[in-house]
Amino acid sequence: xxxxxxxxxxxxxxxxxxxxxxxxxxxxxxxxxxxxxxxxxxxxxxxxxxxxxxxxxxxxxxxxxxxxxxxxxxxxxxxxxxxxxxxxxxxxxxxxxxxxxxxxxxxxxxxxxxxxxxxxxxxxxxxxxxxxxxxxxxxxxxxxxxxxxxxxxxxxxxxxxxxxxxxxxxxxxxxxxxxxxxxxxxxxxxxxxxxxxxxxxxxxxxxxxxxxxxxxxxxxxxxxxxxxxxxxxxxxxxxxxxxxxxxxxxxxxxxxxxxxxxxx
Numbered sequence: 279x280x281x282x283x284x285x286x287x288x289x290x291x292x293x294x295x296x297x298x299x300x301x302x303x304x305x306x307x308x309x310x311x312x313x314x315x316x317x318x319x320x321x322x323x324x325x326x327x328x329x330x331x332x333x334x335x336x337x338x339x340x341x342x343x344x345x346x347x348x349x350x351x352x353x354x355x356x357x358x359x360x361x362x363x364x365x366x367x368x369x370x371x372x373x374x375x376x377x378x379x380x381x382x383x384x385x386x387x388x389x390x391x392x393x394x395x396x397x398x399x400x401x402x403x404x405x406x407x408x409x410x411x412x413x414x415x416x417x418x419x420x421x422x423x424x425x426x427x428x429x430x431x432x433x434x435x436x437x438x439x440x441x442x443x444x445x446x447x448x449x450x451x452x453x454x455x456x457x458x459x460x461x462x463x464x465x466x467x468x469x470x471x472x473x474x475x476x477x478x479x480x481x482x483x484x485x486x487x488x489x490x491x492x493x494x495x496x497x498x499x500x501x502x503x504x505x506x507x508x509x510x511x512x513x514x515x516x517x518x519x520x521x522x523x524x525x526x527x528x529x530x531x532x533x534x535x536x537x538x539x540x541x542x
Contacts, residue, residue, distance in 0.1 A: 311394030376492025
């Protein structure tokens with residue numbers, strides 16, 4: 279069989295994966311805290327028909343002759359650039375301005391990270407996300423007493439509330455997690471990430487606005503960083519690449535048909 283057929287098949291598979299990633303990006307264009315993904319390809323091993331030779335006293339050097347055998351998937355990377363902020367005027371909608379992640383925990387101690395800052399108060403007054411995971415402060419869960427008249431969240435993560443007597447008290451301070459390689463985080467669904475050995479967790483909880491840490495903006499949500507114009511351009515490129523690889527298979531099939539017809 280012709281090597282071009284297998285090369286075309288590998289290209290079709292890779293461009294299909296690229297289209298899958300693009301489709302997921304477009305589907306999450308309005309998902310708070312979503313970070314777009316990009317795909318890269320790598321060439322497969324090449325078949326060497328003749329090796330390279332160095333120069334001699336009577337003849338110059340000769341390069342190797344190789345035929346490529348197709349392509350393979352290189353990486354699928356999440357791009358953690360800043361998304362634009364959408365103003366909601368909800369004090370529990372929080373956006374991170376800078377690098378970092380909100381830290382969420384389950385009651386069993388499982389830890390998750392997110393850039394999606396749409397939080398709520400449960401029946402105990404504890405700040406949770408839409409799945410009921412607890413937002414972590416520097417001293418653990420953050421609970422606002424049910425008798426509080428109002429509350430506010432400062433840019434350094436401090437959560438203040440007005441008590442029944444009209445005085446101001448502090449319910450806690452939101453902490454952020456920093457990663458040297460946020461691209462290494464693993465997506466867990468529901469806008470959540472899991473730590474991985476390659477994410478480079480620098481410190482479990484850091485104080486916002488200290489030592490270069492990000493600040494927190496209350497009343498806003500960080501939206502997706504997906505650029506529709508870019509995604510549509512990539513989609514057209516992937517579609518044409520897929521079509522070109524199908525044409526390679528069609529052309530190779532026509533050549534094989536001609537070889538079969540030689541017997542007649």
